[in-house]
Amino acid sequence: MEKVLEVKGLGKQYVKGVYASRDVTFDIKKGEIFALIGPNGAGKTTTIRTIATLLKTTEGDALVSGHSILTEPEKVRECITYLPDEAGAYKNMTGRAYLEFMASIYAKDGQDVIDYVNRGVEICELGERLNDKISSYSRGMTRKLLLARAIMPKPDLAILDEPTSGLDILNALEIRRTIKKLAADGMSFLLSSHNMLEIEFVSDRVGIIAKGMLLETGTPEELVAKYEARNLEEVFEKVVKIREVL
Amino acid sequence: MKFFSLFKKELRDMLNAQTILTMVGIVAMLVIIGNIFSDSISESAKKSGDIVICDMDGTDFTKSVIKALKEDCEANDGSLEEVEIKSEDYAKELKRIDQKQVLIIPKGFTELAKEKHQTAKIRFVQRMTSLAMMSNLNTGSSTAFETFKNAVKNTIYQDKLAEDKMTPEEVKQLEDPVELEEITVVGNKQEEISSSVIMSICATQNMIVPIILFVLIMFASQMILNAISTEKIDKTLETLLSAPISRMTVLAAKTLSAAVVALLQAACFMFGSSRMMSGMTSGIGVDSDKFDQALKNLGLSLSAGQYVLVGVQMFLSILIALSIAMILGVLAKDAKSAQTLLMPITISTMIPYCLSMVSDISALPIALRAVVYAIPFSHTFMATENAMFQNTAVYIGGLIYQAVFLAVCIKIALSIFMSDKIFTMSIGGKKDKKKKKA
Numbered sequence: 001m002e003k004v005l006e007v008k009g010l011g012k013q014y015v016k017g018v019y020a021s022r023d024v025t026f027d028i029k030k031g032e033i034f035a036l037i038g039p040n041g042a043g044k045t046t047t048i049r050t051i052a053t054l055l056k057t058t059e060g061d062a063l064v065s066g067h068s069i070l071t072e073p074e075k076v077r078e079c080i081t082y083l084p085d086e087a088g089a090y091k092n093m094t095g096r097a098y099l100e101f102m103a104s105i106y107a108k109d110g111q112d113v114i115d116y117v118n119r120g121v122e123i124c125e126l127g128e129r130l131n132d133k134i135s136s137y138s139r140g141m142t143r144k145l146l147l148a149r150a151i152m153p154k155p156d157l158a159i160l161d162e163p164t165s166g167l168d169i170l171n172a173l174e175i176r177r178t179i180k181k182l183a184a185d186g187m188s189f190l191l192s193s194h195n196m197l198e199i200e201f202v203s204d205r206v207g208i209i210a211k212g213m214l215l216e217t218g219t220p221e222e223l224v225a226k227y228e229a230r231n232l233e234e235v236f237e238k239v240v241k242i243r244e245v246l
Numbered sequence: 247m248k249f250f251s252l253f254k255k256e257l258r259d260m261l262n263a264q265t266i267l268t269m270v271g272i273v274a275m276l277v278i279i280g281n282i283f284s285d286s287i288s289e290s291a292k293k294s295g296d297i298v299i300c301d302m303d304g305t306d307f308t309k310s311v312i313k314a315l316k317e318d319c320e321a322n323d324g325s326l327e328e329v330e331i332k333s334e335d336y337a338k339e340l341k342r343i344d345q346k347q348v349l350i351i352p353k354g355f356t357e358l359a360k361e362k363h364q365t366a367k368i369r370f371v372q373r374m375t376s377l378a379m380m381s382n383l384n385t386g387s388s389t390a391f392e393t394f395k396n397a398v399k400n401t402i403y404q405d406k407l408a409e410d411k412m413t414p415e416e417v418k419q420l421e422d423p424v425e426l427e428e429i430t431v432v433g434n435k436q437e438e439i440s441s442s443v444i445m446s447i448c449a450t451q452n453m454i455v456p457i458i459l460f461v462l463i464m465f466a467s468q469m470i471l472n473a474i475s476t477e478k479i480d481k482t483l484e485t486l487l488s489a490p491i492s493r494m495t496v497l498a499a500k501t502l503s504a505a506v507v508a509l510l511q512a513a514c515f516m517f518g519s520s521r522m523m524s525g526m527t528s529g530i531g532v533d534s535d536k537f538d539q540a541l542k543n544l545g546l547s548l549s550a551g552q553y554v555l556v557g558v559q560m561f562l563s564i565l566i567a568l569s570i571a572m573i574l575g576v577l578a579k580d581a582k583s584a585q586t587l588l589m590p591i592t593i594s595t596m597i598p599y600c601l602s603m604v605s606d607i608s609a610l611p612i613a614l615r616a617v618v619y620a621i622p623f624s625h626t627f628m629a630t631e632n633a634m635f636q637n638t639a640v641y642i643g644g645l646i647y648q649a650v651f652l653a654v655c656i657k658i659a660l661s662i663f664m665s666d667k668i669f670t671m672s673i674g675g676k677k678d679k680k681k682k683k684a
Binding site: 049052055074078088089146 | 489
């Protein structure tokens with residue numbers, strides 16, 4: 001199957017000799033949902049930010065739809081969308097104006113803008129509240145708007161850091177279903193989450209990262225079987241503990 | 247108790263290292279400016295009793311007047327110096343005798359004052375080198391004129407007392423024995439106009455440029471600093487920079503919009519100020535055409551070319567402010583630190599702004615002058631005056647320095663904006679208690 005993302009030995013040192021991530025290698029196929037899980041400070045966000053071309057890699061490379069993050073970051077950015085954890089939106093804009101503004105950056109022509117905004121309006125389900133200023137939105141509403149923004153241009157790869165943080169159970173479920181549906185339509189996802197239930201429900205494959213290194217990859221079922229665990233949470237605990245012992 | 251706990255917590259929040267640093271900075275700046283003013287004032291006060299005089303009449307009467315004048319000066323801790331003026335090219339003559347001002351008793355003075363009992367004219371020639379308030383404290387002719395008038399009165403009195411008679415014409419003459427004719431020299435040009443009149447006209451005109459520049463720099467800096475720091479603080483920067491748009495485009499759009507808004511604000515400010523100033527000058531009934539011509543003849547009205555050059559310096563200053571604000575905006579960790587980070591720009595704008603209004607920067611002590619010249623905005627505050635007083639070397643030097651300073655600032659701003667530093671650099675603000683996720 002066609003690979004949308006190929007990460008090859010990716011590493012990042014903020015200070016010489018101190019690795020935030022090291023030798024991270026994995027890939028994501030078209031229509032696949034890949035989740036990175038790991039404890040705080042494990043290197044998830046650094047890896048994600050590096051793939052999103054926000055940070056410069058100090059080792060290795062990653063190809064997004066065949067474009068290198070090292071040599072063609074502009075091309076990479078045309079193929080991805082990125083939703084950071086705790087991201088904000090422009091508070092002085094209305095929700096609709098924000099979607100229009102972001103659509104104008106991703107769109108190639110005026111029709112694209114209309115299509116993207118219509119899709120965004122549909123995904124966020126904010127109805128009439130889209131005409132209100134974002135400053136009046138709750139955290140959950142802002143998160144839904146940001147998710148809609150990330151998904152509406154139908155990128156090759158959507159990178160979502162904690163996609164459902166701040167959402168209530170029903171809204172989180174709705175978002176997970178949307179992600180699954182879009183993946184079925186061919187969009188690929190790189191997720192990061194602390195919510196193991198979410199990861200188990202939504203991901204096709206999982207990568208466990210700790211101390212900057214990718215320790216395990218596989219489907220949730222494969223990993224549960226390999227570590228003789230009852231669920232992904234136990235797998236995560238065992239992998240991290242083994243790593244600490246080593 | 248509850249109030250006290252809350253009060254203590256709020257005080258601790260507000261009285262942080264940045265606030266203290268700001269207060270220390272303001273005090274230091276005000277003390278420095280105060281010292282400069284004090285030096286200028288005491289220097290001017292010291293010289294206010296000094297008179298430089300040229301006696302072109304050379305009669306016993308004028309000699310007696312000068313003798314009386316000398317006694318007056320010495321009684322007031324001043325001095326009197328007699329010089330020789332060889333021609334009416336006063337610009338050249340003042341340079342030759344190395345003086346800033348001279349009181350001239352013209353030929354025929356005695357004939358009018360003593361023999362015909364008429365009001366006689368004396369001439370006060372003064373060279374202007376700056377339009378700053380303090381630099382012209384001693385440039386008024388009133389002290390010299392009043393002292394001279396008293397000396398003439400005394401001499402006539404003494405003569406009449408010796409002769410023991412006084413006609414009604416002589417009594418009338420004593421009410422107003424001397425008339426003042428003032429000549430002002432600027433560079434190589436001279437014009438029959440009082441320097442104090444020039445000062446009052448130019449003060450209203452020249453006040454606008456520094457105020458506009460100050461407002462422009464502050465508005466533009468604040469806008470770009472807010473634009474960048476808000477993106478960081480509100481966590482919208484990562485979203486924007488991961489979108490298919492180059493960082494250079496983001497930077498250019500922000501810079502240009504800040505410059506446009508600042509220019510609009512400056513235009514409004516300029517319009518309002520000019521209306522205010524024209525209201526003020528029309529109220530005092532100044533014959534503007536006559537004085538405009540005098541200013542033009544002295545080179546104190548800017549030509550179109552000079553306006554362009556001053557405009558270029560203004561533009562450079564705004565770009566420098568924008569690029570510094572960009573760097574500072576990246577450093578902001580929260581809204582409070584963003585405000586504090588504006589302080590270096592505020593202080594480095596306030597210093598030349600205040601100094602250029604009240605003191606002749608080019609006449610400051612060399613160490614202080616070096617500090618002021620090192621502030622890139624100083625050169626724009628001095629630009630109008632440098633253009634008017636033909637200080638070409640200072641003007642060109644300032645322009646080159648600003649261009650180099652701008653290039654360095656842009657290079658630093660770009661290197662930060664194009665690298666990881668835009669996400670990793672920060673200064674001040676509350677330390678993040680949460681551990682970094684990655």
